[in-house]
Amino acid sequence: MTSVTAAQCTPRLLTIYLRRATWGLPAARRHELWDELEEHLLTRADHLHAFGTAYDQALAQAIAELGPPAKVSAAMTEVYLMPKLLIAAATCALALSAVFVVGAIGKTQTAASVFCHGSPSFCDLWVNLDELLPTLKAQGVTVKNAKTGGGYDLTFPGTAHGSLTLPSLYSGQAERGAPVSSILDSLQNMEAAQISGFAKPVFKVGATELQLVTKNSVPVGEAIYQMLTGIALSDWYRAYSQDSSEFSFWFDLSPFASTNPSLFKHLVATGQEPGSVMLLTTMKAAGVMYCAIAPVDAKGNAVFYLPKPQLSFVDDFKKITPYLAGGRSPATLHRFTGQIGRSASKPYLVLVTPAHPTSDTVK
């Protein structure tokens, strides 16, 4: 038997889990927790491997035992970031957690169901593989068992470099599932990968389209755009920040933000096409970026809930500070381009100039 030690093997699955579990924490805390969880998972995997479990399976089991990564990051966020009012909001949200939702077939796209673990305000979305894989096969996607990791290799028709490996993990329920965050992570390697829509988002790779739907209140599109924002902000931070110790980002999903008494409603005239998906960022506190995501309505407006009552739009991420300028908090408005795959020429977000340079909270 070939012996595989943890030091030799740092699988992609582990990276995906650790990235999600430490998501949103200040950089110093993120590194500390990353090391701690990585050590835990590798040690546990080695124990299981020593008792005869194949290493890939051992690592998957170790990850399963530690639980959904969103639950870890939500709990850590409570420790380091979450003000009491937001704790109360998240606790209310927990009442709606662990919802299993059933997919429906759309007219033009095939659908796969999505389910959610943990608090929806820190939603960790999962797709049921027993629904996803047949749906993809029906569209001509080739599905093969991956050589390592216990997942699947998918090859998409109509793309030059159209293959990715999809992990197969526990779902916390009885179903085989794949976290949407890991699908997004894999799709980043495919330049052709795109997303469109908000309430019922559609992933597109070449000729293949997959619509994700829910029948409950979990805003699946918003949660996916949150993940994309996390990737984009992390990229931005790595590229531009001089300070590695203090930066994190914060989201509240809109169903919970809209009832949070500490947040202010803003109606922003975006000047963008109806159906576009927008990101508004401002600084919640020193080192903590607050992000709100909303679709553009038929009149070109988008509704955001933010911790600041008065905003002044700036033309650069780097100009966002926690300090008021003329009594207003600096903010930036961005449009999602729909790009998921990493591309030097196609960013995830583009900065846009709203119709008005400022915004005041509305009732």
Add this chain to the structure above:
Amino acid sequence: MNPSPDLLRGHLDLILLSILEARPLYGFAIIQAAKNRTNGYFDFREGSLYPALHRLEQSGVLASELGEAGRNGKPRKYYLLTEHGKQVLAAKRNEFESFTGAVNSLRGAS
């Protein structure tokens, strides 16, 4: 039979402080110690351990120090009780014993 998740969550601080009373330990070793010293009764299955450890550290009940390199080649983070932590543990023990004593005194009561 293992304790219910609610029961485990409700007494997590007391369990962790009791384990760390004997000597400093790192996360995985804490889980192993909990399992071994209770014959598998306490079997942490969720990622609740690390947030709890960080919370206790933030509140000054625990301190941490770096130890030998772990399986990822980075120093293991050992948690230890502070003086304040020892006082908190004593208080939590008293509280727990009072509670279980009161529950026991209700047994057989009509």
